[in-house]
Amino acid sequence: MSGSNFLSLDPTEAASRGRTTWLAARLRSAIVEGELQVGSRLPATRALADELAVARGTVVEAYRRLTEEGLLVSNRGGGTTVARVPAVPAGVTATGAADAATPRMLDISAGVPDVSAFPRAAWLRVERRVLAHATEHDLGYSDPQGVLPFRRALAGWLARSRGIAVPPERIIITAGVTGALSTVSNVLRARGITECAVEDPGADGNRRILEFWLDRLHPIPVDADGLDVSALAATGVRVVLVTPAHHFPSGVVLSPTRRRELIAWAERTGGLVIEDDYDSEYRYDRAPVRAMHATAPEQILHISSLSKVLAPALRIGWMIAPEALHEQLVRTRWATDLGSPVLPQLVLAELIESGALERHLRVLRTRHRQRRDAAVEAVRRYLPGCEVGGIAAGLHLVVTLPAHIDETRLVARAREAGIAVQGMSSHRLTPGASGLVIGYGPHPTQRLADAIRVLGALAGFSSGGSA
Structure with missing residues (x-):
């Protein structure tokens, strides 16, 4: 049976076509967890490949990836050692x-x-x-709504993962959820709407962004079924921000009954539900909870980002708005900063399309x-x-x-x-x-x-x- 005493590596843990990725991830984790300290020497690529019964190229490529990340360093005549802890x-x-x-x-x-x-x-x-x-067009000014290849890839991913079936033309790329909330707030204020309801408790970061742009926030209680829609209706406010798939911070899911009540409130009052789908990718002990947007696309403005998927530093997010708001949101996005950087969007498009x-x-x-x-x-x-x-x-x-x-x-x-x-x-x-x-x-x-x-x-x- 193949395996190595080094870190108790077991190649049977890896998919048949994913051994390089598995080995790189296992080594990276060992560095983060402290199993490998700075200066620790790794086995020679040929020796480790023999122990794991894999091609030497698999080990060479894993070492190369971590070297590119700055985690390993190859010393001439001295083997490969841990360069830093990430x-x-x-x-x-x-x-x-x-x-x-x-x-x-x-x-x-x-x-x-x-x-x-x-x-x-x-x-x-x-x-x-x-x-x-990249063409000259790719390196020039882009569509403020976001580059089309990324919006196409994102549309497919949202359909698969969140049950949101919209064409790329309805997606607006933003600078994370913060950028989405800022853009929406400016459009609401231009339409004479300066107040918003929020979950209480609710995400402090979102609340501070809304407080910056709007005049007043109305706290709405949250219980075991999620947002109290009756309390929302009593405020007379026309806009509410919710986290229905995984309320922050309590973690409760907005119940089916409350979802229906919230949509009915929006339809009855002409209100707008801003759905923050902030960490829907992570679920452990329950079935997936679909995004609300698909059930009432003209009452719900869906926002999310890649901050919880890859890294907050990317500052890449998106929103999908009711048709009546779409063009004004795009114009506001253009007037803010001409849109998000192009190159990261093109990279993300390929990362999504490739799986x-x-x-x-x-x-x-x-x-x-x-x-x-x-x-x-x-x-x-x-x-x-x-x-x-x-x-x-x-x-x-x-x-x-x-x-x-x-x-x-x-x-x-x-x-x-x-x-x-x-x-x-x-x-x-x-x-x-x-x-x-x-x-x-x-x-x-x-x-x-x-x-x-x-x-x-x-x-x-x-x-x-x-x-």
């Missing part, structure tokens, strides 16, 4: 231990995927092809599920008796704190100890139950456990888990 959050080493020489903050706030897994090698290969074949993006997502889902499980286990051990919610999907979980624990004080003490964590109050406009929002996406399992152990101690629980 994306280690501030304040900790790759193994999760505090770095006493450079004390910085370990951020377990919500909303970030494992950006260390960004498909750098695949991106570089596609980018080279795009540049090699590379979906393969990347499969890797991330597995990794994030493992980290989710580790975070839940750590909460149950170090914060016993605290309810854990929002775990069926997404990149974060919610820990409800007992009434005697002061959330604000706990968050402040955690920051003093070098851990940045969000309290539920930061996502509320009105008072409510206290809790913590813990993002597990970018952190190795041991690092998560260590951080949650510290939170438990600061909250007054013993290291063994009892109060």
Whole structure:
């Protein structure tokens, strides 16, 4: 049976045509998790290939990809060694231990995927092809709505993954969800609409963007079935922002009854539902939840981005608007900055069409599920008796704190100890139950456990888990 003592590599874990990708991912993970330290020497390509019973070219290509990423370095006569540790959050080493020489903050706030897994090698290969074949037209000013090849690829992907069947002509590329909300807010204000309803609790980042552009936000309660549509109707507001597939931060799904009520509200009042589909790609313990847009495309403006799929730094998102708003949104997009950068859109088009993006997502889902499980286990051990919610999907979980624990004080003490964590109050406009929002996406399992152990101690629980 083939296999290697080095990192206990088992080639049977890899798909028959995906061994290079599997090996590169396994080595990358070993560097991130601290199994391979900076300066560690990797086996010779021929020796590792023999142990794994794979072609030497498979190992050579895996090493090459990580060398391009800057993670490995090939030393003439000295073999291949680890050059650096990627994306280690501030304040900790790759193994999760505090770095006493450079004390910085370990951020377990919500909303970030494992950006260390960004498909750098695949991106570089596609980018080279795009540049090699780019025409003068490609390198000139582009359609402010977004380049057509990307919108075509995105239309197919949204149909497969979210049940949204729209032609490319209805998709508007934006600078992430923030860019979409800013553009929509400007169009609403131009139409005399200066107020918006939001979920309470709800994403603080979205709320701050809307507060910048609009005059007033109306908090609408969220319960186990999602947004309270009756409370929405009582406000008289004509626009509402919702996260129906996975409410942030509680994780609840807008129930079928509430979905029907929300669409009926929009049809009855001429209202607009802004659907933020922010992390629908990550689900672990439940069936897929379809986007609302398909059920009422003229009442729902759908927005999403690739921030949770690849990396927030890309600043690539999209919106699909009711026909009555489409042209004004495109004109506003043009007047803002002439549209999104062309080259990343062309690269993304090929990554989607080739299936590379979906393969990347499969890797991330597995990794994030493992980290989710580790975070839940750590909460149950170090914060016993605290309810854990929002775990069926997404990149974060919610820990409800007992009434005697002061959330604000706990968050402040955690920051003093070098851990940045969000309290539920930061996502509320009105008072409510206290809790913590813990993002597990970018952190190795041991690092998560260590951080949650510290939170438990600061909250007054013993290291063994009892109060």
